[in-house]
Amino acid sequence: MTPLEDRLRADLRAESVQIEPGSIPPLRLPASGHPDGKPLRKSPRHWSGWMTAIAAAAAVTTVIAGTFLVGHIVTGSGQPTIGEPPYSGIPPYYAYAVQGNTYSRIINGTQYGDSVIARYVKIRATATGKLVRTVSPPAPYNAFESFAGAANGRTFVLAANRYRYTKAGNEYYKLDQRTALKFITLRITPGGRSQLSALSVPEMLTEAQAPTLALSPDGAELAVAYGGSGKPAVVQVITLATGQMKQWASPPPAATPVLGGPGSWTADGRTLAIGQMVIQPGGIIRRLPTQMRLLDTASPSRSLAAASKLITLQGGAGNFPWPFITPVGTTLIGEIAGRPIRLNATTASGAFGVYSARTGALLRVVARWQQHGRGFILNRARQTVVWSNASGSRLIVEMPRRNISEVGFLTGEKFTPLPHVALAPLLNAINSGGFQTSGGYVGFAW
Amino acid sequence: MDRETDASEAVTAIYQRHALGLTRLAFLMLGDRQTAEDVVQDAFCGLYRAWGRISDHGHALGYVRTSVLNGCRSAHRHSKRAPQPLAVPPTASAEATVLASERQRATITALRRLPPRQREALVLRYFADLSEHETALAMGVSPGTVKSTTSRALAALAHMLREEEL
Numbered sequence: 001m002t003p004l005e006d007r008l009r010a011d012l013r014a015e016s017v018q019i020e021p022g023s024i025p026p027l028r029l030p031a032s033g034h035p036d037g038k039p040l041r042k043s044p045r046h047w048s049g050w051m052t053a054i055a056a057a058a059a060v061t062t063v064i065a066g067t068f069l070v071g072h073i074v075t076g077s078g079q080p081t082i083g084e085p086p087y088s089g090i091p092p093y094y095a096y097a098v099q100g101n102t103y104s105r106i107i108n109g110t111q112y113g114d115s116v117i118a119r120y121v122k123i124r125a126t127a128t129g130k131l132v133r134t135v136s137p138p139a140p141y142n143a144f145e146s147f148a149g150a151a152n153g154r155t156f157v158l159a160a161n162r163y164r165y166t167k168a169g170n171e172y173y174k175l176d177q178r179t180a181l182k183f184i185t186l187r188i189t190p191g192g193r194s195q196l197s198a199l200s201v202p203e204m205l206t207e208a209q210a211p212t213l214a215l216s217p218d219g220a221e222l223a224v225a226y227g228g229s230g231k232p233a234v235v236q237v238i239t240l241a242t243g244q245m246k247q248w249a250s251p252p253p254a255a256t257p258v259l260g261g262p263g264s265w266t267a268d269g270r271t272l273a274i275g276q277m278v279i280q281p282g283g284i285i286r287r288l289p290t291q292m293r294l295l296d297t298a299s300p301s302r303s304l305a306a307a308s309k310l311i312t313l314q315g316g317a318g319n320f321p322w323p324f325i326t327p328v329g330t331t332l333i334g335e336i337a338g339r340p341i342r343l344n345a346t347t348a349s350g351a352f353g354v355y356s357a358r359t360g361a362l363l364r365v366v367a368r369w370q371q372h373g374r375g376f377i378l379n380r381a382r383q384t385v386v387w388s389n390a391s392g393s394r395l396i397v398e399m400p401r402r403n404i405s406e407v408g409f410l411t412g413e414k415f416t417p418l419p420h421v422a423l424a425p426l427l428n429a430i431n432s433g434g435f436q437t438s439g440g441y442v443g444f445a446w
Numbered sequence: 447m448d449r450e451t452d453a454s455e456a457v458t459a460i461y462q463r464h465a466l467g468l469t470r471l472a473f474l475m476l477g478d479r480q481t482a483e484d485v486v487q488d489a490f491c492g493l494y495r496a497w498g499r500i501s502d503h504g505h506a507l508g509y510v511r512t513s514v515l516n517g518c519r520s521a522h523r524h525s526k527r528a529p530q531p532l533a534v535p536p537t538a539s540a541e542a543t544v545l546a547s548e549r550q551r552a553t554i555t556a557l558r559r560l561p562p563r564q565r566e567a568l569v570l571r572y573f574a575d576l577s578e579h580e581t582a583l584a585m586g587v588s589p590g591t592v593k594s595t596t597s598r599a600l601a602a603l604a605h606m607l608r609e610e611e612l
Contacts, residue, residue, distance in 0.1 A: 004604050005572060011553035012573040016470035018479070024469055025483060027461040029454055029494050134480055 023098050026420060028129045090396065091387060093132060093188055095123050095147060095156050118144035121158055123186065123194065129420030133186065133194040137162075141182050143175075145207060148259075150219030154188040157199060157215055157222055161207045177208040185240070201238055202245045212257075214264035214272065217327075223264065223272055223297075228256030229279040233304055235259075235272070237297055248295060248304040257293065257304070263324030263333075263385060270298055273325035273332065274308070292323050292332055294357065313355045315362035324385045325357060326392035332357050333385045333392060336365060347371070348400070350383050352410075354392065367410055371400045453497035460506055461490050467574070468514050474569050475518040477558055485517035511574075511584050515566055522562055556606040564599035571596055 001009075097118035121144055123132040137144060141160035149156050160182040166174045183199040201224070205211045211226040220240055227234040233254035236247045258275035265272060274293040290313040299307035313334050324333045336353040349370040354363045369383070386407070387396035395410040396418065408417035465486060472482035493500075493510045500506060557565055563585070570581040571592075578596075582589040 002600075004600060004607075007549075008553060008557075008568060008600075008603065009572045011550045012474055012557075012569065014550050015554050016474055016573065019466065019470045019473050019482070021466055024465045025487070027458055027465070027490055028487060029457065029491060131480065131483070 020098070025124070025131065026129055028420060089389065090126060091149070092126055093123050093149075093154065094126050095121055095149060095186075097121055097144060097147075098134075118147075120144075121147055121156075123156065123188065124420070125192075126418065127420060132188060132192065135184070135186060135196065138182060138184070145181055146211070146213050148213040148215050148222075150215035150217065154190075155215060155219035156186040157213060158184045158186065159205070159211070159213065160184065175207055178206055180204040180206060181211070199240065200243060202243055203236070210256075212259040214259040216265050216269045217267050218269065221269065223259055225257035225259045225274060228252075228254045229277075233257050235274060235295060235304055237272075246297065248299075248302055248307050250304040254304070255291075258323065260322040260324060263322070263388070266325055266329040267327035267390070268329075270296065271325065271329050272297055273323035275323040276310075290334060292325075292334075294325070311355075311357065311360040313353065313360050313362070315353060315355075322384060324388070326388050327390045328392075330357055331355060331363065331392050332360075333388070333395070335383050350400075352383060352385065352395075352397070352399075366413060367397070367399060367415065369400050453494055456503065456506075457490055457494045457497065460493070460510065464507060464510070465490075468511065471511075471569060471574055472514050472518055474554075474557070474573055475515075475562075475565060476521055477554075478521075481521050482518075485514055485521055488517055489513035508580075508583055512586065515584060518566075519562055552607060553603075556603050559606060560599055560602055564595055564602065567592055567595040568599050568603070 098120040121135045137160035145159040145161040147158040162176040185199045209226040214223040224236045233250045255276040272295040276291045293308045295308040301307040332355045336351045351368040383399040397410045578589045581592045
């Protein structure tokens with residue numbers, strides 16, 4: 001092997017790792033293929049228009065209500081075009097983060113890099129898995145802090161941050177904590193085209209504030225939460241069209257308010273479900289007794305405590321819940337850990353708890369699961385609700401199944417995987433990785 | 447289990463094992479992640495459609511690898527018609543590009559200036575670690591052609607890198 005061949009081999013390998021394991025989209029085979037090799041006959045397309053019936057779902061889903069076509073599966077346009085009943089009424093597009101390097105350097109023949117969970121954000125059609133858009137942070141930004149989807153199914157807001165060059169000790173790049181985050185709006189037209197635009201927020205928000213986001217069901221308002229844990233806790237609702245802002249705050253000591261994006265708003269756009277946590281010095285999160293704060297955004301008070309009601313979820317195992325309120329606002333859905341997930345544990349278990357939004361009483365436990373394995377697998381187990389129909393009788397969840405996490409419908413105790421949202425390993429990576437520094441479940445927006 | 451399900455499961459299993467490597471290979475050929483992913487998806491859809499016609503399913507990986515190369519050639523032709531910045535992945539920010547290793551960047555840039563066949567030979571030999579015989583099968587040429595193409599490609603690469611470093 002000559003030095004040139006050695007160099008070529010090393011550089012090809014280094015270049016290729018931009019494609020990270022776990023970031024490959026799921027295989028999308030034709031729905032009714034002909035494995036004997038005959039050409040696929042194109043199904044007649046029954047374009048019946050964007051179903052207005054979905055408007056009903058839009059009115060009652062928390063973050064996104066989808067618009068779907070009744071017709072046959074087709075691929076290539078990026079538009080969701082499937083009318084199978086299971087897909088009716090669910091969000092037409094989903095967003096997820098893709099890992100990637102913010103930089104790489106070769107020093108003495110060794111490559112050094114800093115891989116971040118949210119180097120890019122991809123938008124895909126839920127029904128087909130078709131890629132609609134890959135969004136890169138606009139220069140000089142090079143990673144995403146958080147993102148959230150809206151209930152119109154076609155609007156996403158992304159917040160970009162930046163790793164800066166530094167020569168402090170062994171560190172070459174550090175996350176910029178001071179510069180304002182860059183907000184971007186992504187809208188998908190009914191024709192399936194995507195449009196990016198800059199979004200101005202009235203107040204400068206930085207990485208250090210670790211803001212979490214939630215778009216209102218109609219995509220017109222953006223809720224932002226930050227602070228707490230020694231600083232004032234702040235929740236803002238910004239009208240995107242005008243920049244007008246309402247703000248609620250609590251002085252210290254106050255818990256850090258956390259918005260979960262999906263699941264934080266009721267369908268009427270009035271109530272915000274806000275998670276609570278305490279971040280100790282050094283970034284350690286102290287788990288509170290399972291609590292959620294329900295903020296009445298129509299309240300005249302500007303005190304977060306006065307304008308909201310603190311609900312303690314009874315019967316939970318003390319795990320911090322990403323806020324999720326059903327669109328009608330009557331129930332909260334949280335995580336129940338039957339057995340704490342610990343390093344080197346061999347068994348983990350859990351379930352979803354459905355609680356009264358009025359009293360916090362545990363109404364029922366659904367989808368109990370148990371997982372056997374070691375270390376890494378168990379440590380990555382997660383269970384999260386990402387979408388709900390109006391009443392909460394039909395959910396889309398991410399939960400451990402057969403020692404991996406899967407995304408699918410949960411109706412009662414019946415789990416049905418969503419075949420084109422086969423991103424569970426990636427979701428796990430997001431949830432356990434740096435993207436969670438924002439404090440919210442932001443890896444997966446609907 | 448019907449024939450269609452068999453094919454679907456078999457192709458999906460191959461995809462799960464080899465999609466990463468094939469996507470990386472296509473990415474090296476094209477320099478564009480999205481196109482690389484699409485090429486690999488199309489190749490596997492082709493494998494699925496052709497499943498019943500493949501007599502030895504043990505050769506399925508070779509079949510799909512050749513399809514990926516064909517897809518890369520096709521994508522390359524399209525990119526010539528509508529020029530794309532091949533040397534820089536469109537999803538990478540300018541800063542990330544600047545920060546990437548100068549040496550690595552020079553190698554990859556030089557690689558992408560090679561004719562597609564020479565680039566294929568180098569990527570298959572030095573990234574996919576295929577033998578001359580396997581490379582020949584994937585490219586649909588003789589092993590002798592692989593040898594000469596690789597030799598010419600290395601010479602051209604060396605020349606470009608020398609120019610770059612002057």
